[in-house]
Amino acid sequence: MIVVTGATGQLGRLVIAALRERGAAVTAAVRDLDKAADLGVPARLADYDRPETLVAAFEGATRVLLISGTDPNRAEQHRAVVDAAKAAGVELLAYTSVLGAPTSTLGVAPDHVATEEHIRASGVPFAFLRNGWYHENYDQTARQGAETGVIAGAAGNGLVASAARADYAEAAAVVLTGDGFANTAHELSGDTAWAMPELADAIAAAAGTEVVYRDLPLAEHRASLLAAGLPEPVADFVSGIDASIARGELAATPGELSALIGRPTTPLREWAATALKQS
Template sequence: MIVVTGATGQLGRLVVDGLLESVPADRVAAAVRNPGKAADLAARGVEIREADYERPETLQRAFAPGDTVLLISGDAVGRRLGQHRAVVDAAKAAGVARIAYTSVLYADTTPLALAVDHRGTEEHIRASGIPFTFLRNGFYTEVYAASILQGVEHGAILGSAGDGRIASASRADFAAAAVAVLTGEENGDKIYELSGDTAWSLPELAAEVSAASGRTVVYRDLPHADYRQVLIDTGLPEPAATMYADIDLDVVRGALSPTPGELSALIGRPTTPLRESVAAILKEA
């Protein structure tokens, strides 16, 4: 079986959709925290397995010998390393054949603070002895959906990234990469550094939003402390505001700008252009 954890999340659903286009439904299992939210997947023939990252007893039943597992990283920054370790331990105990993990671009060298949990997870997977594939994902363009919508509403996108560049790709692009790995014949341990084909800056994002919306949208660059305060003022808790503001500093340092081309090579097509993603975000709003 191919087991997708977090299968009712945004990335997980796209991965399951892609798998169902490639393999019979009876080869796909969705490991989810709340099975009730996966009723639509069950109706399509997907096996539903309860798997709550914070309840190890559910993880013990989530995997079986010979499974190929996609561990989609959790979103509880600061707690997810422990969650991931519990998943890996359960997978090892079950005797799975391979584990693929959605990590972060250049996890072993990036200055991104959010990479700490990913590095720790990669280390734990290596130590487990399970054959692995690390899908080191760059940023999803959809991460900037809120900024795009606020830009249309207020005429400005705020940040402190200057002219730093971001080689993002769509969430669907990264899902396609996961499907390619899960349905392919991977031999040995493998690491993919995945990012968009073209890096862009926040001023360029503002220009694309202007073109797509028909409204004038500019990028307003703020000092780091001022941008952090803006995020706090919009309701973000201080730790989250600090993390997001610090990401812009890392953008300036080039942490998200590499374009190694491995994502487009893996999915067999160019990654989704920024313009298309912006148009899709505005259409869905």
């Protein structure tokens, strides 16, 4: 049996669907059982802040996917999940980390590195799914660009090798149902790295209107985010991502994602057309 944590989230739902397509016996581990009613699989209560629920959720599981949390104390929460997986005798613990985790300066990287280190120390066989950027991270940007004709940022000439969330979900399903993945780390990203003007072009093509990218100094970009009403920690996080992009930290295209899923990753323009159609 495969247990997927965070199963009612955007990535978790896609992983559940991909596993069902493969005929896998899968159980959703969720904080709110009511939200799991439409998943089509059994669900168990699993609250990262209540370790006793995690041990019960993993009972009988051979493989577990730990989808990283979003709470400020997520590193501590992840440790509880790892410890519960070990206690349950899980044979493979897959974890959604971040691209280039050991050397990344992304604001989220320290928590991912800490989790990877705890998993290694636990002795539980692991598969690190170091996911790069999602196309869907720019859903709001696409809508804004279509409405105003402008997207702004501070990424300079930096490149982003993003892929669709469904691509990463499919890769997770491949690892969870396959053999030979114990104690492996996978750098996962899109086949093609693009610069921000190309993002503007993709949005323009989908919207049928002109969209341009306006590159700003980092401090000015941060100030514009604050002026738009973002809380200071969020503005710091968003502007920090652009700084990391400018340094090339999300540009790697090792081809591991497309190799795992057996097809090319979803093109940027295909995502843009879908994103605007759904808005």
